[in-house]
Structure formats: structure tokens, C-alpha cells
Amino acid sequence: MRRNEVNVITLGCSKNLVDSELLMRRFAAAGYSVRHDPKRITGEIVVINTCGFIGAAQEESINTILAFVRAKEEGRIGKLIVMGCLSERFRGDLKAEIPEIDALYGKFDWKNLVADLGPSFAPETDTARLLTTPKHYAYVKISEGCDRGCSYCAIPLITGRQKSRTIESLVDEVKTLVDEGCSEFQLIAQDLTSYGRDLGGKVLLAPLLERLSDLPGVRRLRLHYAYPTQFPREILPIMRERDNICKYLDIALQHATDNMLQKMRRNITQLETERLLDEIRKEVPGIALRTTLIVGHPGETEQDFRALCEFIERRQFERMGAFAYSHEVGTYAYKHYQDEIPEEVKMERLEQLMALQEPIAEAYSRSLVGTTQEVLIDRREEEFVVGRTQYDSPEVDPEVLIPVEQAHSLRVGHYYPLPIVGVDGFDLLAQAPLSR
Numbered sequence: 067m068r069r070n071e072v073n074v075i076t077l078g079c080s081k082n083l084v085d086s087e088l089l090m091r092r093f094a095a096a097g098y099s100v101r102h103d104p105k106r107i108t109g110e111i112v113v114i115n116t117c118g119f120i121g122a123a124q125e126e127s128i129n130t131i132l133a134f135v136r137a138k139e140e141g142r143i144g145k146l147i148v149m150g151c152l153s154e155r156f157r158g159d160l161k162a163e164i165p166e167i168d169a170l171y172g173k174f175d176w177k178n179l180v181a182d183l184g185p186s187f188a189p190e191t192d193t194a195r196l197l198t199t200p201k202h203y204a205y206v207k208i209s210e211g212c213d214r215g216c217s218y219c220a221i222p223l224i225t226g227r228q229k230s231r232t233i234e235s236l237v238d239e240v241k242t243l244v245d246e247g248c249s250e251f252q253l254i255a256q257d258l259t260s261y262g263r264d265l266g267g268k269v270l271l272a273p274l275l276e277r278l279s280d281l282p283g284v285r286r287l288r289l290h291y292a293y294p295t296q297f298p299r300e301i302l303p304i305m306r307e308r309d310n311i312c313k314y315l316d317i318a319l320q321h322a323t324d325n326m327l328q329k330m331r332r333n334i335t336q337l338e339t340e341r342l343l344d345e346i347r348k349e350v351p352g353i354a355l356r357t358t359l360i361v362g363h364p365g366e367t368e369q370d371f372r373a374l375c376e377f378i379e380r381r382q383f384e385r386m387g388a389f390a391y392s393h394e395v396g397t398y399a400y401k402h403y404q405d406e407i408p409e410e411v412k413m414e415r416l417e418q419l420m421a422l423q424e425p426i427a428e429a430y431s432r433s434l435v436g437t438t439q440e441v442l443i444d445r446r447e448e449e450f451v452v453g454r455t456q457y458d459s460p461e462v463d464p465e466v467l468i469p470v471e472q473a474h475s476l477r478v479g480h481y482y483p484l485p486i487v488g489v490d491g492f493d494l495l496a497q498a499p500l501s502r
Contacts, residue, residue: 068099068108068109068110069110070097070098070099070110071098071099071100071101071108071109071110071111072090072093072098072099072100072101072109072110072111072112072113073100073101073102073104073107073108073109073111073112073113073143074086074089074090074093074100074101074102074103074112074113074115075103075112075113075114075115075130075134076102076103076115076198077114077115077116077117077123077126077127077130077150078115078116078117078119078123078127078150078151079117079119079254080205080252080254080290080461081205081207081210081254081255081256082115082117082150082151083198083199083205084195084205084206084207084254085115085149085150085173085176086102086115086198087195087196087197087198088194088195089113089115089149089176089179089180090102090195090196090198091194091195091196092177092179092180093180094196096180096183098111100196102196102198103198107134107137107142107143109143110143110144110145111143111144111145111147111183112134112137112143112145112146112147113147113148113149113179114127114130114131114134114146114147114148114149114150115149115150115176116130116131116148116149116150116151116152116153117150117151117152118150118151118152118153118154118155118156118220118224119151119220119221120220120389120392120394121392121393121394122392124152124156127150127152128152131146131148131160131164131167132164134146135164135166135167138166139166145168145169146166146167146168147167147168147169147170147171147179148160148167148169148170148171149170149171149172149173149176149179150171150172150173150176151173151224151225153170153171153172154172154173154174154224154225155220155223155224157170157172169182173210173224173225174210194242197243197246197248199460200444200445200478200479201246201247201248201479202247202248202249202250202442202444202478202479203248203249203250203251203252203286203442203444203460204243204248204250204251204252205251205252205254206236206239206240206243206251206252206253206254207231207254207255208230208231208236208253208254208255208258208261208274209228209229209230209231209255209256209257209258209260209261209264210225210226210228210229210255210256211225211226211227211228211229211256212225212227212228212256212257212260213227213228213257213260213263213264214257214260214293214295215331215398216320216330216331216332216398217329217330217331217363217397217398217399217402217403218330218360218363218391218392218394218397218398218399219394219397220394220395220396220397221256223396223397225256227264228256228257228260228263228264229264230261230262230263230264230265230270232265233262233270233273233274233277236274236277236278237277237278237281240278240281240284241281244281244282244283244284247479249283249284249285249286249442249479249481250285250286250288250442251278251284251286251287251288252288252290252459252460253278253287253288253289253290254290254291255290255291256291257291257292257293258271258289258290258291258292258293259271259292259293259296259297259298260293260296261274262274269296269298271298271301272298272300272301272304275287275301275304275305275308275311276304276308279304279308279310279311284310285310285442285481286310286311286312286442286456287310287311287312288312288314288456288459289301289305289311289312289314289315289316290316290459291316291318292315292316292317292318293317293318294317294318294319294332294334294338294339294342295332295333295334297317297342299345299349302345302346302349302350303349305349305350305353306349306350306351312456312457313350313351313352313353313354313456313457314353314354314355314356314456314457314459315346315350315353315354315355315356316356316357316358316385316459317346317355317356317357318357318358319339319357319358319359320332320358320359320360321359321360321363321366321370321374322336322339322373322374322377323336323369323370323373323374324336325365325367325370326363326365326366326370326374327339329363329364329365329403330360330363331398336377340381343355343381354384354385354430354457355383355384355385356383356384356385356386356387356459356462356463357383357385357386357387358386358387358388358389359374359378359386359387359388359419360388360389360390360391361374361388361389361390361391361412361415361416361419362390362391362407362411362412362415362416363391363399363407364391364399364403364404364405364406364407365403366391366407366415371415374419375418375419375422378419378422378423378426379422379426382426382430383423383426384426384427384430384457385427385462385463386420386423386426386427387462388416388419388420388423389416390409390412390413390415390416391405391407391412393405427464427492428489428491428492431464431489431492431493431494432489434455434486434494435486435487435488435489435494436485436486437485437486438483438484438485438486439455439456439466439483439484439486439494439496440455440456440481440482440483440484441453441454441455441466441468441481441482441483441484441496442454442455442479442480442481443476443477443478443479443480443481443482444460444465444478445478446470446473446478447470448470449469449470450467450468450469450470450473451467451468451469451470451473451476451498452465452466452467452468453465453466453468453476453482453484453496454466455494464491464492464493464494465493465494466484466486466493466494466495466496467490467493467494467495467496468484468495468496468497468498469498472497472498473498475498475499476498482498482499484496484497484498484499485497
């Protein structure tokens with residue numbers, strides 16, 4: 067192991083990744099060498115930033131912790147620190163059951179971690195980050211926490227009520243990232259569409275988008291984790307009219323039938339959902355919609371599931387993810403419902419839903435063949451140069467592949483208008499311009 071080297075392991079969502087980047091900057095300011103998710107652990111100190119959202123994520127976090135407990139016992143690391151959502155939610159249990167952990171921090175008090183180790187850090191690094199992503203794109207967390215009361219969701223138990231950052235602090239952060247070479251920004255939050263309500267009683271997402279999209283050097287803004295109830299429709303003309311706001315929206319609907327929306331405490335009806343989707347597509351022509359759905363929630367009947375499948379076929383989402391319901395301690399569902407749907411039924415429904423989405427996503431990819439798309443180049447691989455259109459968010463969406471022998475002039479972090487000439491599964495195949 068290398069003294070004064072820290073290896074940071076991030077599990078879970080992009081919001082966790084932002085916390086890891088903030089922590090890494092603090093370590094670097096304190097004189098440590100820092101590596102993120104290395105293939106081989108070499109650091110004296112390992113920090114695991116955990117996820118505690120659902121059972122599968124909790125299991126992954128526990129297994130990762132136990133793997134590093136073994137590494138510590140074998141003398142391959144010196145100190146094991148755990149932070150994030152799992153330790154925020156189950157700190158007492160972790161301390162009692164895995165005493166080999168040297169220190170536990172939650173979702174918010176991790177800011178004390180570096181100081182607790184000894185050396186201090188420069189105060190000006192309080193919002194500065196070491197990007198773990200390629201330097202041309204970043205995630206920007208505009209708020210933390212959630213005021214919604216969805217039946218299945220443990221996030222408010224972990225993060226507490228919504229706490230929005232000020233518009234000025236976000237403008238300053240994006241300016242700094244632009245100066246460091248970043249041009250594409252994924253705006254993220256537990257509930258993006260309530261941003262600012264806790265600051266002054268009204269949603270401030272529209273003025274935030276206007277301020278950020280006015281900044282020189284911002285080529286793309288992409289919106290993640292919108293909520294359909296009380297959706298701020300005033301953002302739609304801004305999305306339509308501003309070229310540097312991607313025609314893309316990640317809006318988690320979770321289900322479609324009135325029965326399930328009521329049981330999930332979503333405070334919206336199927337008719338209201340359908341009308342909102344129609345309005346979004348009308349106001350922002352060509353928009354790519356990503357949604358997330360849950361199957362197997364208590365009370366979901368075969369009729370509900372069939373109606374959900376019909377909804378997917380009818381609405382034709384360009385991007386879709388889904389997961390099986392997890393009965394989480396402390397949630398409304400845990401307190402008021404029985405987890406009566408067998409796991410095998412949940413998994414069958416999940417597989418059916420994703421199989422239904424496959425041809426829809428493939429058809430959308432084929433619909434782009436023959437068009438020219440602006441492609442941001444992310445990386446070079448052995449056979450392809452890989453990029454993304456405005457309709458593709460990092461990590462979760464398809465990519466654009468350009469044969470490496472055609473792509474000598476394409477530079478990582480730059481944008482190019484490229485003709486789409488074919489598909490490879492969900493990915494697009496593009497043709498590079500001839501080098502001069």
C-alpha cells in the first residue's frame with residue numbers, strides 16, 4: 067500500500083458521484099494522492115461511498131465493504147472508511163456488525179472526514195471538485211433531499227427535506243467547471259422540478275436554466291430526475307428555444323394506473339400524466355423522454371400490469387428503465403402494506419416490461435439513421451471512437467460509434483456534426499468527415 071494515497075469507491079447514483087468528487091478535492095488540497103474506482107487498490111486509505119436506496123443496492127454496498135474488510139485483514143489497506151446513504155440510514159447496525167470499519171460518515175457529515183484524519187484543507191475548496199468523469203462533462207447537483215412522500219421511497223429517510231442550492235452558487239460552480247474545460251452539464255437532484263421551492267416558496271428551475279444557458283462555454287445542459295406532479299411547465303419554452311438545453315428529459319413516472327399511482331402516493335392521475343406527456347412533446351418537438359417504472363409494488367394486480375404494458379406501447383418512450391419493488395424499512399409502504407407479490411412474479415413482470423421496451427428503443431435509434439447529429443466525443447477505444455448526441459446521457463443511454471480508422475481527426479471533448487449511417491443494437495453508427 068502507498069502511504070498518503072486514498073482510493074475512493076463510489077456506489078449508486080450520480081448524486082453520490084458528486085459527493086465523491088467534492089471529497090476527493092478536499093483530500094487533494096490536504097496533500098493526499100487520490101484515485102477513484104481504481105482497477106487495483108493501492109491506497110493506504112479506502113473510502114467507500116455507499117448506496118442504500120433499495121435492497122439490491124444495499125447488498126452491493128455490504129459486499130463491497132466486506133471485500134475491503136478482508137483486504138484490511140490481509141494488510142493490503144490500512145484504513146477503511148464508509149460514508150453515504152447506507153451509513154446514513156444504518157450507521158448503528160454497521161458499527162455493531164462490521165467493527166473493522168475505522169470510521170462511519172453519513173450523507174452530510176462526510177465533510178468532516180478529511181479534518182478528522184488530521185490535516186486541514188483550504189476553505190476555498192468547499193465546493194470545488196476533482197472530476198471523476200472525462201473533463202468535458204460533469205454532474206451538477208442543484209439540490210439535496212426530497213419533500214415528496216412516495217410510498218416506496220427511502221430517499222427522504224436518508225437525505226431529509228429538500229435543500230436547494232442558490233442560483234448564484236450554481237452559476238459560480240458551472241463557470242469554474244467551464245474554465246477547467248467542461249462544456250456539458252447534467253443537472254441532477256432527487257426532485258429536479260421542485261428546485262428552489264424551499265428558498266422562497268416558488269420553483270426556480272426556469273430562471274436557473276436561463277442563467278446557466280446564458281453562460282459562455284456551456285454547450286449542453288441536460289435535465290435529470292423530474293417529477294410529474296406539479297411539473298413546472300414554464301421550463302418547456304426555455305427548453306424549446308435554447309439550443310444548448312438538450313431536448314431530453316428524465317421524468318420518473320413509476321406507474322400508469324390510477325390504482326397504483328394512488329397506492330404509491332404519487333398525487334397524480336393517469337389522465338393528468340398522459341396530458342402532461344402530450345404537452346411536453348407538443349411544446350418541445352423531438353424531445354427524447356426517459357422514464358423509470360416500478361413493478362411489483364403492493365397492490366399491483368395483473369390488470370394493473372397489463373395496463374402498464376399498454377401504456378408503454380402507447381407512449382413510446384425513447385429511453386426507459388425499470389426495477390422491481392423493494393420493501394424498504396421505514397417507508398410508508400413498509401408500514402402500511404404487505405409485500406405480498408412473490409419475487410418471481412416481480413422479476414417476470416420486470417423482464418416482460420424491459421422486453422417490451424427493447425423494440426421501441428431500437429426503432430427510435432433506427433429513426434435517426436439518415437439524419438446528421440451533433441456528437442460529443444467521449445473517448446477512444448480499440449475499434450471505435452465513442453460519442454453521444456444530445457439525446458444520450460452518460461452511463462445510462464446508447465452511444466454513437468465511429469470506426470476508429472475513419473476518426474483520426476475527431477478529438478475527445480469536441481463536438482462534430484456527423485451523419486448517422488446505421489445502428490448496432492441500440493447504439494448509433496456514424497461516419498466521420500474526411501480528413502483534409
